[in-house]
Amino acid sequence: xxxxxxxxxxxxxxxxxxxxxxxxxxxxxxxxxxxxxxxxxxxxxxxxxxxxxxxxxxxxxxxxxxxxxxxxxxxxxxxxxxxxxxxxxxxxxxxxxxxxxxxxxxxxxxxxxxxxxxxxxxxxxxxxxxxxxxxxxxxxxxxxxxxxxxxxxxxxxxxxxxxxxxxxxxxxxxxxxxxxxxxxxxxxxxxxxxxxxxxxxxxxxxxxxxxxxxxxxxxxxxxxxxxxxxxxxxxxxxxxxxxxxxxxxxxxxxxxxxxxxxxxxxxxxxxxxxxxxxxxxxxx
Numbered sequence: 297x298x299x300x301x302x303x304x305x306x307x308x309x310x311x312x313x314x315x316x317x318x319x320x321x322x323x324x325x326x327x328x329x330x331x332x333x334x335x336x337x338x339x340x341x342x343x344x345x346x347x348x349x350x351x352x353x354x355x356x357x358x359x360x361x362x363x364x365x366x367x368x369x370x371x372x373x374x375x376x377x378x379x380x381x382x383x384x385x386x387x388x389x390x391x392x393x394x395x396x397x398x399x400x401x402x403x404x405x406x407x408x409x410x411x412x413x414x415x416x417x418x419x420x421x422x423x424x425x426x427x428x429x430x431x432x433x434x435x436x437x438x439x440x441x442x443x444x445x446x447x448x449x450x451x452x453x454x455x456x457x458x459x460x461x462x463x464x465x466x467x468x469x470x471x472x473x474x475x476x477x478x479x480x481x482x483x484x485x486x487x488x489x490x491x492x493x494x495x496x497x498x499x500x501x502x503x504x505x506x507x508x509x510x511x512x513x514x515x516x517x518x519x520x521x522x523x524x525x526x527x528x529x530x531x532x533x534x535x536x537x538x539x540x541x542x543x544x545x546x547x548x549x550x551x552x553x554x555x556x557x558x559x560x561x562x563x564x565x566x567x568x569x570x571x572x573x574x575x576x577x578x579x580x
Contacts, residue, residue: 325568331448331474333501335555335563336370337577338363340507340531340538341390344481345371348448349474352380352405355398356470356481357391361418364394368401370562380405381442381450385468385483387412387419396425404429408436410455412466436468438495447569449473454485456492464506465489471499475569479503480521482512490517500572501525501565504547508539518546525553525565525574532558 332347341359345367348354353376358367371379379402384392387409399407399422407426413419426433440452454469467483480499482490484506491514502523505512507530526547530538539556547554555563561577 325566325571325573329568330566331472331477331569333472333479333565334370334374335503335527335529335557335565336363336367337557337561337563338366338394338529340534340536341393342385342483342503342507342529343367343394344503344529345374345376346472347374348443350445350448353378354381354383354450354472355379356383357385357483358394358398360390360393361397362393364397367394367398371398371402376402378403378405382407383436383468383470384409384422385481386410386463386466387414387416387422388463388484389416389418391483392422393418396421399425399429399431404431406434407431408434408442408452408468410466410468411435411437411458412460412463414463438469438493442470447475451495453493453495453497454489456489456494460488462486462488464511467505469493471495471497474567477501477567477569477572479565480523482506484509484512486511487514487517490514497521499523501527502552504528504539504543506538507531507534507536508543509536510540510542513543513546515546518550522550523552525555525572527563528554528556530556530558534558 334345336343338359342357343359344356346354438456443450464484467485470481472479478499479501481503482505508528528539564575566573
């Protein structure tokens with residue numbers, strides 16, 4: 297009888313272990329040639345950390361000020377001492393609120409911002425921090441190529457104008473391609489900006505614009521991107537009721553796998569350029 301129970305427990309353990317492995321990701325990735333994209337759980341904001349196969353790093357946005365400790369600690373746990381490319385997609389506090397603290401904490405290579413100006417204290421503090429570290433801001437606009445090698449490309453697809461009514465439409469939109477796999481990062485770009493993009497937006501992974509707001513991710517744009525995965529960076533029970541149901545409906549109708557930081561915590565995509573593996577901090 298004891299032996300039978302042992303066998304049963306072993307089978308249960310194997311089933312649970314298999315389920316856990318599936319939860320963690322099961323696609324075989326070639327070691328040493330990975331590109332990793334970390335969508336950080338930073339509440340109602342955005343922060344994306346990228347490890348390139350060249351051993352360089354990218355940070356796109358740094359959420360709200362209260363999230364700065366989380367971002368800094370996360371990067372230190374990843375053994376980061378320098379961020380080679382920093383992108384502040386647009387000057388809203390839920391994207392640049394923690395940026396000053398992050399810039400102070402690490403060596404910075406290049407910093408890119410759109411040609412957008414606001415009078416908020418958060419924005420002013422960021423400019424002062426950049427000045428104090430003797431950094432120079434590079435203006436990002438559509439057509440810029442940041443990285444261009446045989447296997448790895450990073451291009452700017454937006455903004456396409458010098459002036460917008462909404463700060464969201466100044467958002468830097470980036471496409472990162474590694475061999476046969478690609479990621480599209482959209483900041484808070486709204487439908488107007490989506491329509492203006494003339495470059496190739498097709499991507500395997502879409503960072504859904506503006507936290508899943510109905511102002512972004514139009515059907516026409518989604519059809520062009522045609523992603524397999526969508527990531528929504530959003531705070532739990534936020535006041536804006538993001539993500540909006542009509543956006544979720546569009547994604548689900550196209551059978552796109554949806555990940556959300558409010559439900560999944562930190563979300564990590566790993567690719568060798570041919571396969572994509574996804575790991576999440578939690579599953580609801």
